[in-house]
Amino acid sequence: MTPATLSTKALNRATLARQFLLERARTTVLAALEHLAGMQAQAPDAPYVGLWTRLAGFRPEELGKRTVPLPPGNGAAQGTLLVDGLFAGTWRATRRDSRAELTVTTFSRLTKPDASAVTSEGTDLLAFIAPGGKPGVVVRHEKDLRNGS
Helix, strand or coil, X not given: CCCCCCCHHHHHHHHHHHCCCCCXXXXXXXXXXXXXXXXXXXXXXXXXXXXXXXXXXXXXXHCHHHCCCCCHHHHCCCEEEEECCEEEEEXXXXXXXXXXXXXXXXXXXXXXXXXXXXXXXXXHHHHHHCCCCEEEEEXXXXXXXXXXX
């Protein structure tokens, strides 16, 4: 038996449906962001317009504190930290001599389990990108940097 093949039109419709673009979904902002695996947000209005077009009854305040300023370069030159599907910070890996360091800057304080997970994943990332280096993971909060702490 030959598996069914989608026509170009059917594939197009399935893709639009998967992205919540055929009809507005009745779901929460967080569930939508997880389903979509994030959204473009380089322009300030983009996530609001994107969610408004996708979610039934979306109100801008639902996104609220989940939005954060983008780092210089619109995040294109820095690693992006996602926590539960939300943009939670940036990361940068450096290597000096035998030391490999991952610096993670968060936009809000992480819970202990999230900080532990970031440190663990960061150590694995360093082992991959700088094999043989002595790994070090530094997690810092953006507000502490502004206050000079």
